[in-house]
Amino acid sequence: MAKYKLFLLRHGEGAWNIENRFCSWVDQKLSEDGLEEARECGRLLKAQGYHFDQVFTSLLSRSVHTAWLVLEAMGHEWVPVVKSWRLNERHYGALIGLNRAEMALNHGEAQVKVWRRSYDVTPPPIDESHPYFFEIYNDRRYSSCDVPKEDLPRSESLKEVLDRLLPYWENVIVPEIKKGQTVLISAHGNSCRALLKHIEGISDADIVGVTLPTGIPILLELDEDLRPVRPRQLLGDQDKIQAAIKKVEDQGKAKQKDK
Ligand SMILES: O=C(OP(=O)(O)O)[C@H](O)COP(=O)(O)O
Numbered sequence: 001m002a003k004y005k006l007f008l009l010r011h012g013e014g015a016w017n018i019e020n021r022f023c024s025w026v027d028q029k030l031s032e033d034g035l036e037e038a039r040e041c042g043r044l045l046k047a048q049g050y051h052f053d054q055v056f057t058s059l060l061s062r063s064v065h066t067a068w069l070v071l072e073a074m075g076h077e078w079v080p081v082v083k084s085w086r087l088n089e090r091h092y093g094a095l096i097g098l099n100r101a102e103m104a105l106n107h108g109e110a111q112v113k114v115w116r117r118s119y120d121v122t123p124p125p126i127d128e129s130h131p132y133f134f135e136i137y138n139d140r141r142y143s144s145c146d147v148p149k150e151d152l153p154r155s156e157s158l159k160e161v162l163d164r165l166l167p168y169w170e171n172v173i174v175p176e177i178k179k180g181q182t183v184l185i186s187a188h189g190n191s192c193r194a195l196l197k198h199i200e201g202i203s204d205a206d207i208v209g210v211t212l213p214t215g216i217p218i219l220l221e222l223d224e225d226l227r228p229v230r231p232r233q234l235l236g237d238q239d240k241i242q243a244a245i246k247k248v249e250d251q252g253k254a255k256q257k258d259k
Contacts, residue, residue: 001223001229002221002222002223002229002230003222003223003224004177004178004180004182004221004222004223004224004226005050005182005219005220005221005222006177006182006183006185006199006219006220006222006226007045007050007052007182007183007184007185007217007218007219007220008184008185008187008192008195008196008217008218008220009041009066009067009070009184009185009186009187009192009215009216009217009218010187010188010189010192010212010213010214010215010216011030011034011038011062011063011065011066011186011187011188011214011215012030012031012033012034012035012036012037012038012041012062012066012069012214012215013030013031013033013034013037013214013215014028014029014030014031014034014062014214015028015029015030015031016028017031017034017214018031018033019099020099020100020101020251021097021098021099021100022092022095022096022097022098022100023089023096024089024090024091024092024095024096025060025088025089025091025092025096025132025136026096026097026132026135026136027060027061027062027135027139028061028062029061029062029065030061030062030065030066034062034066034214034215035065035069037214037215038065038066038069038070038073038215039069039070039072039073040073040215041066041069041070041073041215041216041217042069042070042071042072042073042074043073043074044217044235044236045070045073045074045217045235046073046074046075048235050182051074051076051182052071052074052076052079052182052183052184053079053176053181053182053183054079054080054082054176054181054182054183054184055067055070055071055079055080055081055082055183055184055185055186056081056082056083056084056087056172056173056183056184056185056186056187057081057082057083057087057185057186057187058083058084058085058086058087058088058089058186058187058188058191059083059084059085059087059088059141059142060088060089060188062188063087063186063187063188064081064083064186066186066215067081067184067186068081070184070186082172084145084146084168084172085141085142085145085152086146086164086165086167086168087165087168087185087187087188087191088187088188088191089187089188089189089190089191090156090157090158090161090188090190090191090194091126091153091154091155091156091161092123092155092156093122093123093124093125093126093154093155093156094123094124094125094126094127094130094155095115095123095124096126096130096132097130097131097132100112100116100251100252101251101252101253101254103115104252104253104254105254108254109252109253109254112252113208113252116252117158117207117208117209117210117211118157118158118208119157119158119159119197119204119207119208120157120158120159120204121157122155122156122157122160123155124155125154125155126154126155127154137149137152158190158193158194158197158207161190161191161194162194162195162197162198165191165194165195166198169195169198173185174226177222177226178226184217189211189212189214189248192212192218193207193210193212196210196218196232197210199220199222199226199227199228200220200228200232201227211245211248211249212245212248213234213241213244213245213247213248214244214248215244216234216235216236216241216244217234217235217236218232218233218234218235219232219233219235220232221233
């Protein structure tokens with residue numbers, strides 16, 4: 001018997017999703033399609049009769065903006081939105097800004113899949129010679145985190161994402177859920193994958209096969225210990241959802257041309 005409902009959402013398409021570049025901690029905005037995906041997500045949730053008491057986002061604009069558009073489309077702009085770097089996308093280190101299809105040509109599709117989807121492989125760290133280093137670390141949003149700026153990640157495996165996300169999940173989000181609040185987490189492909197791995201107990205090997213599309217709400221029905229009582233549900237048209245997942249998987253193919 002489900003006691004709680006939890007919703008996870010990867011933000012709508014961002015500008016660098018279109019360019020097929022690793023975006024990660026670079027603060028790209030939603031594309032026109034991404035804005036519409038977020039609104040459509042809100043309309044769908046409203047039509048299905050859902051509502052939220054609390055929304056959690058990362059510090060990155062694309063997840064915040066997605067949450068705002070979802071709430072606006074639901075007519076629930078008043079719902080509190082709480083932000084933390086701990087829900088940020090995985091830090092892709094020195095890979096940030098690189099084009100996945102070009103990387104697949106240079107390093108092979110298998111290596112790109114390891115970088116993108118493996119559990120415990122950490123990409124090379126970003127350093128001051130990287131074109132986006134100062135844009136990220138000089139940004140004021142990282143001045144008031146719960147760790148000093150110097151201790152923020154310079155690159156992360158999915159495991160390291162889970163390590164920094166878990167304290168926030170356990171200490172901030174779980175208590176809200178256990179109070180009976182219906183929570184939406186508007187985050188990113190890999191921060192949502194890390195949380196799914198934890199909640200669903202997905203193995204290190206099987207998480208490689210989990211890819212999340214943009215703008216599709218994921219409903220988790222949980223028991224009193226926050227364990228799933230049935231498989232996750234990706235809400236919406238199932239053919240479109242499968243096509244959207246394939247689109248994300250195909251980003252790592254060498255032959256793929258940018259839009
Ligand atoms: O910024 C990113 O994800 P996001 O679009 O969910 O924020 C990453 O670049 C996702 O890349 P990946 O799908 O190769 O893991």
